[in-house]
Amino acid sequence: PLVTFMLGFRNVRKGRGDVRGGTKLALAVFVAALLARLIRAHYSPDALAGIAAVQWMIGQALFEGSACAAAYLGLEPYIRRHDPEALISWVRLVNGRLRDPLVGRHLLIGLTAGTAAIAIWCLFIVVPPFLGALRELPIMSRVSSLGNARDTFYQMLRRFEAGVMDGINIAFLLVIFRAFVRKRWASNALLYAALIVILMWFPGDLITRIVHAAWFAAVTIVVFRIAGVLGVTALALAANVVVMLPLTLDPR
Numbered sequence: 001p002l003v004t005f006m007l008g009f010r011n012v013r014k015g016r017g018d019v020r021g022g023t024k025l026a027l028a029v030f031v032a033a034l035l036a037r038l039i040r041a042h043y044s045p046d047a048l049a050g051i052a053a054v055q056w057m058i059g060q061a062l063f064e065g066s067a068c069a070a071a072y073l074g075l076e077p078y079i080r081r082h083d084p085e086a087l088i089s090w091v092r093l094v095n096g097r098l099r100d101p102l103v104g105r106h107l108l109i110g111l112t113a114g115t116a117a118i119a120i121w122c123l124f125i126v127v128p129p130f131l132g133a134l135r136e137l138p139i140m141s142r143v144s145s146l147g148n149a150r151d152t153f154y155q156m157l158r159r160f161e162a163g164v165m166d167g168i169n170i171a172f173l174l175v176i177f178r179a180f181v182r183k184r185w186a187s188n189a190l191l192y193a194a195l196i197v198i199l200m201w202f203p204g205d206l207i208t209r210i211v212h213a214a215w216f217a218a219v220t221i222v223v224f225r226i227a228g229v230l231g232v233t234a235l236a237l238a239a240n241v242v243v244m245l246p247l248t249l250d251p252r
Contacts, residue, residue: 005067007074016077021094022069029161030065034058036157039150064161071168078175079229086171086228093230106227110234117219117235118242121212156241163237170195170220170232188225192217 011017037057044050079087089106097103173194177187195217200209216239223231 005070005074008070008072011073011077017073018076018091018094019073021076021091022073024094025072025164026065026069028065029068029164030061032157032160033061033064036154036161037061039157040154068161068164068168071165071172075168075171075175078179079171082175082178083228086224089228090230090233103230106231107234109227110223110231111238113219113223113231114235114238115242117216118239120215124208124211159237159240162240163233166236166240167229167233170224170236171229174224188221192221195220 008017008022012019034057037060038054041053041057044053076087089100089102092100093103170191174187174191177190177194178184181187181190196210196213199213199216220232220235223235227234
């Protein structure tokens, strides 16, 4: 966050960066973060305690919104310089062009790819037991979302925040690699390796984690090249929602 804050401040001072887009992004993340906390909060009859809790929630939401805006303002000029096509649909969405065909296409690509990538990962977990290979079933979902609508909406809003930050972080990695490696194929290879390392935190045995990380990293890079930052953000949102919000507690 510190690096992105510094880059964002530097770009704003020099008159670079999409300040309008960054402001809208900060507002969207702030509203989502604040609503998520307000929905799930347990309020105290003590007025002072309630005011303190609301102030804390507002502070947390402001920090998350400003962190997203700073990351966007810090990276947007560099992405525009090296991969300008990756920002076209994102800028159109930020500017309110919700009915733009390119925006819809890139959102659809990202959401479909994210769902498919997680579905493939689930196959590596579900299929082996039917073939006689016993594996421990990893538990990643937030089962609390099945309890009531409040927890479900909370998790949905939190997944939105995570999706936005994941898309920006992937773009951040690409900018770093492109700064040191001019060849696009080489920067893509470095990004692929970095994503594999990052995605190894998924549960399961070592082989399952390696296969899933390699698969998901490949899908992410392809989506970034086809649908840009907006596509990767939609991919991360879909993956977060499918993984973290279970439809049932039945493992079958």
